[in-house]
Amino acid sequence: MGIAIIWVILYHLILTQNSPYSFGFLDSILGNGYGGVDIFLYLSGFGLVRSWNKCLQQNHSHAINLFYKRRILRLAPTYIFICILYSIYQNNWNTLFYSISTIGHWINHNRYDWYVPTILLLYLSFPILYKLIQKYKFRFLIISFIIILLVTISFNYLSITNDLRMLSISRIPIFILGIYHGICPISYFNRSYYFRNTILMFIGLVLLFSLKHSPLRILFCGGLFQLTFLFITPGLCHIISWTLNTIKLPILNSILSLLGILSYELYLIHLKLIENIVKLPFFGEINHWVYFTILIILIITISYMTNKLMHIILNIISKIKFSI
Numbered sequence: 361m362g363i364a365i366i367w368v369i370l371y372h373l374i375l376t377q378n379s380p381y382s383f384g385f386l387d388s389i390l391g392n393g394y395g396g397v398d399i400f401l402y403l404s405g406f407g408l409v410r411s412w413n414k415c416l417q418q419n420h421s422h423a424i425n426l427f428y429k430r431r432i433l434r435l436a437p438t439y440i441f442i443c444i445l446y447s448i449y450q451n452n453w454n455t456l457f458y459s460i461s462t463i464g465h466w467i468n469h470n471r472y473d474w475y476v477p478t479i480l481l482l483y484l485s486f487p488i489l490y491k492l493i494q495k496y497k498f499r500f501l502i503i504s505f506i507i508i509l510l511v512t513i514s515f516n517y518l519s520i521t522n523d524l525r526m527l528s529i530s531r532i533p534i535f536i537l538g539i540y541h542g543i544c545p546i547s548y549f550n551r552s553y554y555f556r557n558t559i560l561m562f563i564g565l566v567l568l569f570s571l572k573h574s575p576l577r578i579l580f581c582g583g584l585f586q587l588t589f590l591f592i593t594p595g596l597c598h599i600i601s602w603t604l605n606t607i608k609l610p611i612l613n614s615i616l617s618l619l620g621i622l623s624y625e626l627y628l629i630h631l632k633l634i635e636n637i638v639k640l641p642f643f644g645e646i647n648h649w650v651y652f653t654i655l656i657i658l659i660i661t662i663s664y665m666t667n668k669l670m671h672i673i674l675n676i677i678s679k680i681k682f683s684i
């Protein structure tokens with residue numbers, strides 16, 4: 361999660377309008393930083409299987425209520441808090457309802473972001489997806505991928521504008537794949553599995569390169585680039601994990617672990633700051649890289665404080681409920 365959020369932040373940094381930032385040859389990698397979101401969703405699907413099984417063990421009759429409660433308490437308070445702060449900063453309250461309710465994303469009108477509405481939908485769908493994957497296994501993934509691929513191609517063919525809803529729809533298969541791998545027994549993850557995913561990763565990279573260099577108009581409205589990460593993500597996660605385990609730098613692992621814990625807050629808070637970096641106070645008055653370093657430290661600090669604040673508020677609420 362730590363590397364994924366770094367990838368996403370740097371992606372937004374180099375692609376923001378009039379951005380003075382460049383990382384040389386790394387721009388071609390960072391320019392595909394939306395793959396960081398696919399890592400989030402893949403690992404989320406994988407991790408939710410364990411969370412779901414834990415809920416079943418703790419209270420089988422109310423497992424679904426417990427599961428939803430944990431997900432909503434993790435996502436909603438922080439998201440609402442950030443949306444309110446952004447409305448205050450913008451002095452614009454017209455979009456607050458659309459953002460908090462996530463309706464704005466699905467009707468393609470006035471939203472803070474597309475990612476939170478997407479994960480809320482996927483999390484709400486998890487119990488159903490879990491049962492379907494248990495029953496139909498890999499066939500369900502294949503069928504889902506084909507349906508989403510056809511929907512994406514059809515929408516792109518009919519549309520002439522970029523639609524963020526396609527970024528949501530195209531992420532369904534990677535979330536399903538994460539759930540599928542979460543359900544698989546440990547014996548499934550053998551050498552053949554890792555070799556197969558490495559091959560699929562390279563196939564996905566070739567597909568992504570081909571799509572990005574295709575002149576077809578059908579590719580311009582979003583979704584198809586993201587679908588290639590269904591092949592790329594598992595292998596990429598294994599390579600990152602293997603690399604970190606091989607180099608064994610405790611400080612690096614601690615930093616990445618912290619960024620992983622704060623990834624949700626980092627995503628929400630960096631979003632508007634990085635995308636509007638050239639409009640922020642004092643930009644251009646000091647060295648761009650010094651400014652960026654200060655901004656990143658500020659974003660991490662605010663994310664950490666927000667994370668702790670939400671934990672304190674939720675603990676107080678739980679104690680009040682308990683006393684009542």
